Amino acid sequence: MLRDNRFQRFEVIPLTGALGADVRGVELADNADDEVFKELRRVLDHYHVIAIRGQKLTPQTFHEVARRFGAFSGNPVHQPMEGLEDVVTFMREPEDTGMVAGENWHMDLAWMEKPPGITMLYGHVIPPVGGDTCFASLEHAYHALSPGMKTLLESLTGIHCGKGVFGINAATMRLGLRTDNAKAIEELETEHPVICAHPATGKRYVFVSSVLQRFKGLTEAETKPIVDYILGLATRPERTCRVRWEEGTLTMWANPFVLHTAINDYSGYRRVTYRTTVKGHVPMAAPAESNDAKAVRAA
Numbered sequence: 001m002l003r004d005n006r007f008q009r010f011e012v013i014p015l016t017g018a019l020g021a022d023v024r025g026v027e028l029a030d031n032a033d034d035e036v037f038k039e040l041r042r043v044l045d046h047y048h049v050i051a052i053r054g055q056k057l058t059p060q061t062f063h064e065v066a067r068r069f070g071a072f073s074g075n076p077v078h079q080p081m082e083g084l085e086d087v088v089t090f091m092r093e094p095e096d097t098g099m100v101a102g103e104n105w106h107m108d109l110a111w112m113e114k115p116p117g118i119t120m121l122y123g124h125v126i127p128p129v130g131g132d133t134c135f136a137s138l139e140h141a142y143h144a145l146s147p148g149m150k151t152l153l154e155s156l157t158g159i160h161c162g163k164g165v166f167g168i169n170a171a172t173m174r175l176g177l178r179t180d181n182a183k184a185i186e187e188l189e190t191e192h193p194v195i196c197a198h199p200a201t202g203k204r205y206v207f208v209s210s211v212l213q214r215f216k217g218l219t220e221a222e223t224k225p226i227v228d229y230i231l232g233l234a235t236r237p238e239r240t241c242r243v244r245w246e247e248g249t250l251t252m253w254a255n256p257f258v259l260h261t262a263i264n265d266y267s268g269y270r271r272v273t274y275r276t277t278v279k280g281h282v283p284m285a286a287p288a289e290s291n292d293a294k295a296v297r298a299a
């Protein structure tokens with residue numbers, strides 16, 4: 001098994017050749033020092049998804065650990081846990097049917113002006129089989145585009161909409177929804193550049209998600225085939241990883257750089273997770289580059 005020796009404070013074991021790593025040998029609830037959190041942030045900047053194994057968190061300590069990564073982003077959609085404004089419980093009972101929370105490829109809250117920078121999900125009760133989460137790399141999707149497509153996308157602005165978000169979530173059993181701002185969110189349209197650069201690494205990625213409704217100046221019908229094409233590229237197996245949960249796994253993902261989907265394959269079993277989101281940045285347009293540079297990067 002490959003260990004990434006650039007990180008010395010704990011073990012970092014890549015999950016696939018594209019993205020994601022298991023992290024072992026660190027206990028976060030134990031008031032870990034600031035350097036541990038800085039190193040985890042660097043691992044996340046590099047791998048975009050990390051599954052930190054062997055944690056023992058309560059909702060309260062989960063909240064405290066999350067706060068060490070920055071301020072919370074706020075979650076205007078889901079009803080929080082009582083007493084912990086920024087923590088949501090995702091619960092599925094053995095007899096539940098229909099969709100699971102987070103089913104189908106998406107990015108969390110992509111229609112916010114500052115989409116969450118990190119989503120954190122803690123596995124409290126995990127089924128003996130199934131219930132994995134899959135992730136797809138928007139950085140690798142960028143590199144899979146032709147120079148011509150990159151140039152076209154550099155010139156475009158995506159309009160991301162909150163429309164339908166409450167309906168999708170309402171289709172999931174046991175997920176309490178907020179009502180205070182629902183109408184405004186349903187009408188929200190937020191503009192983001194399509195080709196963006198990571199604020200820490202400068203690496204390019206394509207900022208698309210399932211709520212990108214149209215490109216500015218284009219119709220929805222003109223936009224959809226392009227977005228579907230990019231989503232198809234991103235979610236090809238070689239650009240994905242899959243986290244197999246264990247009780248006590250804390251999975252964190254760099255939300256704007258990946259798409260993720262929950263897998264609905266654990267009917268008859270219970271699954272309980274705690275979830276929160278840490279504040280991110282306004283997505284930053286990548287500086288334009290020549291076609292030659294684009295071709296070299298793709299090689």
Ligand code: SIN
Pocket residue numbers: 090101102103119121131132133260261262263273275
């Ligand atoms: C989510 O989409 O945030 C939830 C993913 C999961 O429960 O596996």
